[in-house]
Amino acid sequence: MLTDGHIDRSIGALxxxxxxxxxLFCTATLAGLSTTGDKPRGKMLAAAxxxxxxxxxxxxxxxxxxxxxxxxxxxxxxVARLSNGMxxxxxHLDAGTKFWGxxxxxxxxxxxxxxxxxxxxxxxxxxVNDCIERSLNGKALDSNSREMKAFVAYIISVGQDVxxxxxxxxxxxxxxxxxxxxxxxxxxxxxxxxxCVTCHGATGQGVVAPDGTEYTYPxxxxxxxxxQGAGLFRISRLAGYIKTNMPLGASWETPLLSNDEAWDxxxxxxxMPRPTKDLRHDWPNLAGKPIDHPFGPYTDPxxxxxxxYGPFAPIKKWQDQHKASR
Ligand code: HEC
Ligand code: HEC
Numbered sequence: 001m002l003t004d005g006h007i008d009r010s011i012g013a014l015x016x017x018x019x020x021x022x023x024l025f026c027t028a029t030l031a032g033l034s035t036t037g038d039k040p041r042g043k044m045l046a047a048a049x050x051x052x053x054x055x056x057x058x059x060x061x062x063x064x065x066x067x068x069x070x071x072x073x074x075x076x077x078x079v080a081r082l083s084n085g086m087x088x089x090x091x092h093l094d095a096g097t098k099f100w101g102x103x104x105x106x107x108x109x110x111x112x113x114x115x116x117x118x119x120x121x122x123x124x125x126x127x128v129n130d131c132i133e134r135s136l137n138g139k140a141l142d143s144n145s146r147e148m149k150a151f152v153a154y155i156i157s158v159g160q161d162v163x164x165x166x167x168x169x170x171x172x173x174x175x176x177x178x179x180x181x182x183x184x185x186x187x188x189x190x191x192x193x194x195x196c197v198t199c200h201g202a203t204g205q206g207v208v209a210p211d212g213t214e215y216t217y218p219x220x221x222x223x224x225x226x227x228q229g230a231g232l233f234r235i236s237r238l239a240g241y242i243k244t245n246m247p248l249g250a251s252w253e254t255p256l257l258s259n260d261e262a263w264d265x266x267x268x269x270x271x272m273p274r275p276t277k278d279l280r281h282d283w284p285n286l287a288g289k290p291i292d293h294p295f296g297p298y299t300d301p302x303x304x305x306x307x308x309y310g311p312f313a314p315i316k317k318w319q320d321q322h323k324a325s326r
Contacts, residue, residue, distance in 0.1 A: 052149055052152060052153035052156070053108075053153045053154075053156040053157040053160055055153060058146075058149060058150050058153040058154075059150075059153045059154050059157045060154075061146070061147075061150040061154075062150035062151050062152070062153050062154025062155065062157075063095055063154045064150075065088070065147060065150055065151055065154070066087070066088040066089055066092065066095050066096055066151070066154060066155075067087060067088075067089045067095050068087060068214065069083065069086065069087040069088050069089070069136070070083070070085045070086065070087055070213055070214045070215070071213050071214060072147065073132075073136075073138070073141075073147070074086075074213065074214070076212065076213050079147060080141075080147075082132070082138045082139040082141070083132055083136035083137070083138030083139075084136050084137040084138060084224050084225070084226075085208075085213075085214070085215065085224055086135070086136055086215065086218050086219070086224075086225075086226070087214060087215070087218075088131065088135075088136075090215065090218040091135060091232065091241070092104060093245060095154075095158075096155065096158055097158060098245070098251075099169075099170035099251070099252060100170045100173070100174045100244040100245070100251070100252040101244070101245055101251075102172060102173055102241060102245075103158070103170065103171055103172070104155045104158040104159060104171075105158060105159045105162060105168040105170070105171040106159060106162070106167055106168055106171040106172065107124060107127070107155050107156065107158070107159050108155075108156045108157075108158070108159035108160050108162055109159055109162040109163065109164050109165060109166055109167075109168075110165070110167070111123055111124050111127065112124075115127075116283060116285060116288030116289070116290075117130075117282050117283060118130075118281075118282070118284075119283070119284035119285055119288075124151075124152045124155060124156065125143045125148055125152060128141070128148065128151045128152065128155070129141060129143075129148075131230075131231075133229075133277075134226065134227055134229040134230040134231070134277065135226045135230045135231065135232065136226070137225070137226060137227045137230075137275045137277075170252070173236075173237050173240040173241050174240040174241070174243055174244045174252060175236075175240060176236065176239050176240040176243050176259055176262060176263070177259060178310060178311070178312045178313055178316075179259070179260060179263050179310060179311065180311060180313060181310070181311055182267075182306070182309045182310045182311050183235060183239070183263040183264050183266060183267035183309045183310055184264050184267055184309075185264075185267045185268045185270075185271040185309075186268075187264040187267075187268075188263075188264035188265040188266065188267045188268025188269070188271075189268045191261050191264055191265050191268075192265055192268050192269070195247050195256075195257070195261075195265070196220075196246070196247060196265065199217040199247070199248065200217050200218075200219070200220050201217070203222070204219060204220040204221040204222055204225070204269070204272060205219045205222050205224065206218045206219040206220070206224075220269050220272075221269060221272035221273060221274050222272070222273065222274065223274075223275060225274050225275070226274065226275075227274060227275035227276060227277045228274060228275070228276050228277055228279070228294075228295075229277035229279050229282065233270065233274070233294070234290060234292045234293060234294070235263070235266050235267060235270050235292050235294075235308065235309065235310075236290075236291075236292045238266040238269060238270060239262045239263045239265075239266035240262075242257065242262045242265060242266055243255055243257055243259065243262040263310075267309050270294075270308065270309075279295060286298065286299050287299050291307065291312050291315050291316060291319070292307060292308070292310075292312065293307060294307055294308035299319075299322070300315060300318050300319055300322070301318075302314070302315050302318070
């Protein structure tokens with residue numbers, strides 16, 4: 001069994017190897033080209049392929065777009081009207097910098113990367129448009145627009161000190177351990193009324209700020225929420241996000257919900273209606289579909305209902321046993 005100690009040691013070893021490679025790479029680069037400045041070595045590697053993060057005005061505009069997306073791109077946006085009124089920051093907390101708050105720290109070091117959902121290598125532009133089309137239920141931004149350049153510049157800047165290939169701690173979403181039962185929308189409904197309703201509302205529609213442009217409390221379901229193709233529509237993503245971030249004020253160090261509560265509330269939210277999306281072209285390799293993707297077909301015999309709410313352990317076991325033939 002892998003203990004935390006083992007994992008820390010392996011990460012340490014990986015980091016040492018990547019630092020070594022970073023050193024070699026930088027020396028080679030310095031020898032071959034004359035202008036590289038005096039940035040730390042890891043920094044050069046992670047962000048070297050993206051030059052735009054060196055433009056402070058663009059980075060600043062990108063941060064503004066992440067925190068106030070709706071003001072620029074929402075239904076009453078002053079630049080374009082192409083998204084649902086949510087802000088990136090509603091899900092990527094503290095402008096995408098919060099520890100276990102779905103932060104952007106890994107992006108500079110890991111993109112472009114292969115993603116199973118599209119079955120292709122994605123750059124940051126594609127990844128940002130994924131969230132605009134799914135999490136913001138909107139229309140893709142032109143890759144040459146100043147807005148897209150600013151998003152990319154800012155997101156890269158958040159992870160610019162991360163050595164290439166390293167996975168920084170606390171990035172993305174907390175990996176919440178599976179329950180040994182199915183998560184329960186009925187239990188979740190009761191908990192939602194106790195712990196979430198004051199801000200997100202009984203109908204899950206959130207509260208719009210007085211000027212009508214952005215949300216004070218964003219919607220959790222319904223026509224203004226993320227669509228069924230969004231990452232948060234997978235229960236493990238939503239439950240992990242909730243566990244370390246909600247109710248507002250929670251953090252990974254001071255969570256306010258038990259694991260069971262996080263799963264059950266997530267089940268309730270995912271059981272409610274939300275916009276659909278044509279997902280026929282997603283997951284071209286079925287074996288690469290995540291265990292909690294709620295739409296078939298699958299390579300295993302388990303029904304959609306179980307892929308949506310669990311229990312996941314039996315599916316995982318089946319998949320592990322059939323790995324060789326998949
Ligand atoms: C409804 C919630 C939500 C909103 C709003 C949202 N995202 Fe995301 N975003 C996610 C989730 C969930 C993931 C995947 C996290 C995971 O699985 O670790 C993600 C992933 C990403 C990633 C990849 C991170 C990585 O490390 O691979 C980028 C980049 C990103 N989002 C950018 C944006 C931008 C820019 C916006 C606003 C235009 C936005 N997102 C709005 C939920 C959201
Ligand atoms: C005190 C108010 C408050 C309470 C209570 C609260 N939230 Fe939130 N929630 C927020 C705010 C504000 C945001 C957006 C954060 C930001 O933009 O920085 C948010 C964001 C979210 C998001 C991501 C954005 C979206 O709309 O999909 C989810 C999911 C969420 N909350 C779920 C919950 C759940 C589940 C509970 C109950 C366990 C809960 N919240 C309780 C204020 C609250």
